[in-house]
Amino acid sequence: xxxxxxxxxxxxxxxxxxxxxxxxxxxxxxxxxxxxxxxxxxxxxxxxxxxxxxxxxxxxxxxxxxxxxxxxxxxxxxxxxxxxxxxxxxxxxxxxxxxxxxxxxxxxxxxxxxxxxxxxxxxxxxxxxxxxxxxxxxxxxxxxxxxxxxxxxxxxxxxxxxxxxxxxxxxxxxxxxxxxxxxxxxxxxxxxxxxxxxxxxxxxxxxxxxxxxxxxxxxxxxxxxxxxxxxxxxxxxxxxxxxxxxxxxxxxxxxxxxxxxxxxxxxxxxxxxxxxxxxxxxxxxxxxxxxxxxxxxxxxxxxxxxxxxxxxxxxxxxxxxxxxxxxxxxxxxxxxxxxxxxxxxxxxxxxxxxxxxxxxxxxxxxxxxxxxxxxxxxxxxxxxxxxxxxxxxxxxxxxxxxxxxxxxxxxxxxxxxxxxxxxxxxxxxxxxxxxxxxxxxxxxxxxxxxxxxxxxxxxxxxxxxxxxxxxxxxxxxxxxxxxxxxxxxxxxxxxxxxxxxxxxxxxxxxxxxxxxxxxxxxxxxxxxxxxxxxxxxxxxxxxxxxxxxxxxxxxxxxxxxxxxxxxxxxxxxxxxxxxxxxxxxxxxxxxxxxxxxxxxxxxxxxxxxxxxxxxxxxxxxxxxxxxxxxxxxxxxxxxxxxxxxxxxxxxxxxxxxxxxxxxxxxxxxxxxxxxxxxxxxxxxxxxxxxxxxxxxxxxxxxxxxxxxxxxxxxxxxxxxxxxxxxxxxxxxxxxxxxxxxxxx
DNA sequence: TTTAGGG
DNA sequence: CCCTAAA
Numbered sequence: 092x093x094x095x096x097x098x099x100x101x102x103x104x105x106x107x108x109x110x111x112x113x114x115x116x117x118x119x120x121x122x123x124x125x126x127x128x129x130x131x132x133x134x135x136x137x138x139x140x141x142x143x144x145x146x147x148x149x150x151x152x153x154x155x156x157x158x159x160x161x162x163x164x165x166x167x168x169x170x171x172x173x174x175x176x177x178x179x180x181x182x183x184x185x186x187x188x189x190x191x192x193x194x195x196x197x198x199x200x201x202x203x204x205x206x207x208x209x210x211x212x213x214x215x216x217x218x219x220x221x222x223x224x225x226x227x228x229x230x231x232x233x234x235x236x237x238x239x240x241x242x243x244x245x246x247x248x249x250x251x252x253x254x255x256x257x258x259x260x261x262x263x264x265x266x267x268x269x270x271x272x273x274x275x276x277x278x279x280x281x282x283x284x285x286x287x288x289x290x291x292x293x294x295x296x297x298x299x300x301x302x303x304x305x306x307x308x309x310x311x312x313x314x315x316x317x318x319x320x321x322x323x324x325x326x327x328x329x330x331x332x333x334x335x336x337x338x339x340x341x342x343x344x345x346x347x348x349x350x351x352x353x354x355x356x357x358x359x360x361x362x363x364x365x366x367x368x369x370x371x372x373x374x375x376x377x378x379x380x381x382x383x384x385x386x387x388x389x390x391x392x393x394x395x396x397x398x399x400x401x402x403x404x405x406x407x408x409x410x411x412x413x414x415x416x417x418x419x420x421x422x423x424x425x426x427x428x429x430x431x432x433x434x435x436x437x438x439x440x441x442x443x444x445x446x447x448x449x450x451x452x453x454x455x456x457x458x459x460x461x462x463x464x465x466x467x468x469x470x471x472x473x474x475x476x477x478x479x480x481x482x483x484x485x486x487x488x489x490x491x492x493x494x495x496x497x498x499x500x501x502x503x504x505x506x507x508x509x510x511x512x513x514x515x516x517x518x519x520x521x522x523x524x525x526x527x528x529x530x531x532x533x534x535x536x537x538x539x540x541x542x543x544x545x546x547x548x549x550x551x552x553x554x555x556x557x558x559x560x561x562x563x564x565x566x567x568x569x570x571x572x573x574x575x576x577x578x579x580x581x582x583x584x585x586x587x588x589x590x591x592x593x594x595x596x597x598x599x600x601x602x603x604x605x606x607x608x609x610x611x612x613x614x615x616x617x618x619x620x621x622x623x624x625x626x627x628x629x630x631x632x633x634x635x636x637x638x639x640x641x642x643x644x645x646x647x648x649x650x651x652x653x654x655x656x657x658x659x660x661x662x663x664x665x666x667x668x669x670x671x672x673x674x675x676x677x678x679x680x681x682x683x684x685x686x687x688x689x690x691x692x693x694x695x696x697x698x699x700x701x702x703x704x705x706x707x708x709x710x711x712x713x714x715x716x717x718x719x720x721x722x723x724x725x726x727x728x729x730x731x732x733x734x735x736x737x738x739x740x741x742x743x744x745x746x747x748x749x750x751x752x753x754x755x756x757x758x759x760x761x762x763x764x765x766x767x768x769x770x771x772x773x774x775x776x777x778x779x780x781x782x783x784x785x786x787x788x789x790x791x792x793x794x795x796x797x798x799x800x801x802x803x804x805x806x807x808x809x810x811x812x813x814x815x816x817x818x819x820x821x822x823x824x825x826x827x828x829x830x831x832x833x834x835x
Numbered sequence: 836t837t838t839a840g841g842g
Numbered sequence: 843c844c845c846t847a848a849a
Binding site: 698699700701779 | 838
């Protein structure tokens with residue numbers, strides 16, 4: 092798919108050296124950048140290992156190996172959520188930190204990679220048994236849900252972070268948009284040293300290793316100043332396994348935009364080369380750690396399992412079969428273990444906020460917000476989410492066994508790429524970092540407080556929520572920060588990211604366009620191409636209520652004033668309307684299409700656009716005249732459409748004029764009378780609009796024309812046909828009028 | 836439901 | 843490309 096090409100190639104800046112040639116994907120050929128620095132190579136390999144060899148974590152890990160995992164970064168949600176009575180541990184590796192931290196589990200499928208990456212220290216790569224998945228267990232079970240193990244204190248409802256993981260099928264209504272949802276990204280951009288980027292629905296496997304079961308690939312890209320891990324998973328075009336749409340709401344959004352035409356120009360981020368010795372040091376540190384564990388049980392089928400995290404007082408389970416989504420909810424008390432709620436707003440369900448299933452927050456207030464993909468479902472903060480199902484997660488047979496679907500939420504075998512990334516960063520940086528919270532530009536001084544206590548309410552704009560990577564209190568100074576004071580990346584606009592100071596460390600799990608913006612120009616290749624669709628994305632303006640809220644909350648202090656040692660902050664910015672009100676991708680007409688259009692119009696005239704469409708673009712889906720009817724409420728729409736119902740209906744439903752068709756839309760439609768409701772693809776007018784522009788183009792001077800030049804011959808035909816049919820229409824009108832007059 | 840036309 | 847009115 093084009094989208095994948097963009098992503099994959101775009102991230103290919105370096106071909107992982109350790110990958111056996113035989114296993115190299117042919118797709119990885121281009122844009123390969125050689126790297127000569129052996130030290131960087133090592134770091135690169137380490138990062139590969141980090142991403143490629145996902146740590147297996149489950150309950151057992153939490154209990155047994157948790158102590159070994161020093162430097163685990165607590166997720167922000169937890170940080171915010173943490174009980175006040177519990178002092179913030181300086182060392183997050185205390186017992187129980189596993190529960191507070193992100194839990195990562197992953198299936199490692201390519202042990203050789205690890206062996207290579209840490210060629211001389213593979214012995215350090217020992218760890219819990221990996222989760223082996225059965226390629227068909229998911230389908231057999233028809234459901235899957237994974238949770239990251241995490242402590243969730245439910246006493247305080249206000250601070251709960253809800254993370255839901257909705258596994259929605261690719262069946263009914265996903266046909267047109269499935270591809271759009273296939274990739275998400277998590278990224279940690281250490282502009283000063285490394286960048287790790289992971290795609291959602293990615294198997295964190297060795298670079299460019301073909302994935303046995305879902306064609307997912309990961310790529311590690313390294314340049315002089317960055318190391319990026321791109322993890323991507325191709326959608327399952329054949330439906331061989333449940334391709335499940337998941338929206339990593341906070342961490343990974345934007346994929347829709349990728350397919351729907353939001354393009355974001357590539358902004359280049361200047362980064363600085365990591366000193367070789369630093370890399371070497373980090374590498375040694377990493378090697379010495381027991382972070383990276385080889386999964387002895389991994390097999391070809393074993394791959395990534397991911398999970399999202401959240402806190403909430405209730406847990407939602409969504410089980411999915413290929414074409415059916417079963418959901419059930421139950422109180423968290425039903426679970427023997429604490430866990431975070433996986434929060435997933437189905438990206439189809441852009442509009443939902445208020446759907447009955449209650450997955451998304453703010454039912455009626457702000458549809459856009461719901462659709463924006465915040466992980467802050469109700470009030471929680473999600474640093475990183477990862478969708479296991481999106482990757483066709485297979486849980487190990489031995490684990491799944493005869494378990495009921497509900498038991499699939501067992502955290503074993505799951506992991507968050509975010510965690511992986513964070514761990515990688517932690518390992519590289521030597522730990523001692525923590526995630527800080529910045530809300531509306533103010534540092535949350537005491538992030539042990541709950542969101543509510545901090546003054547962050549459900550209604551607050553999430554744009555202002557950001558995270559900082561800062562040294563943990565135990566450390567006197569930031570490991571890498573050249574300066575001791577915090578740096579905040581406003582990121583209200585893309586530019587700030589591009590202007591990141593050299594020493595800034597960005598932890599970003601937000602939308603892809605932001606990720607791209609943060610990308611340094613490491614390869615100068617396809618970046619602009621694969622971010623093409625993000626161009627429509629733009630940051631939301633700062634929340635006007637910032638001051639008010641800030642004043643109301645003493646827990647917040649201006650970031651600029653705080654003396655913390657945050658390295659950077661990346662706000663959880665609300666995406667532009669692109670997220671919710673999908674703007675179609677711009678698809679310029681080719682000369683060939685123009686020719687077809689002209690021909691059709693010449694034949695049929697200017698008043699029969701439906702026929703013109705069928706004649707000239709019948710096979711062009713994106714030019715198709717398609718309308719989606721809601722005549723049957725039980726019917727799921729199958730593609731994106733624009734709301735063309737009565738304005739009053741729009742108002743009553745809160746649906747925008749252009750709305751992503753989704754189950755949630757349907758849910759909402761059920762609430763009202765929709766006698767004439769319908770969704771229409773605006774493409775129906777493409778021919779008309781194009782003709783309109785063609786006529787205009789033909790009438791202006793060639794110097795004024797833009798875009799792909801249309802042959803003058805065609806333009807002449809346009810004018811001729813237009814004149815002819817306009818005359819015909821005029822005649823018809825005259826004739827009609829005269830007939831009417833005669834009748835009278 | 837489709838067309839037409841303004842933005 | 844978006845939106846709406848109107849046929």
